[in-house]
Amino acid sequence: MSTTDEQGIRSCVSCGINIAGTNAARFKCPDCGKQIYRCAKCRKQSNLYECPDCGFTGP
Template identity: 90%
Template sequence: MSTIEEQETRSCVSCGLNIAGTNAAAFKCPDCGQQIYRCAKCRKQSNLYECPDCGFTGP
């Protein structure tokens, strides 16, 4: 997948919002290392997230 395609498919793991071009956080799952993206709103509200690969949940 190209970088442009990857940016277009990024979505918040908590709410599903397309986060391309927004102030979103990108980090690796503490358990398995899968890349996770969260939008600014979900980060600010401390919404729970779940890793799509291993099921790890965090605030």
């Protein structure tokens, strides 16, 4: 699952929802440095995420 589509819409890497206008987190993958976006709900629930570039997983 991509964190952005062709129009540059950002989505949560865990659940895929559009994060525009939400209290989302933006951070770089600890392994490869790719920008990752997560929605507040997935962060609060500690849902796992996977980097779409290198496959790194985290809570």
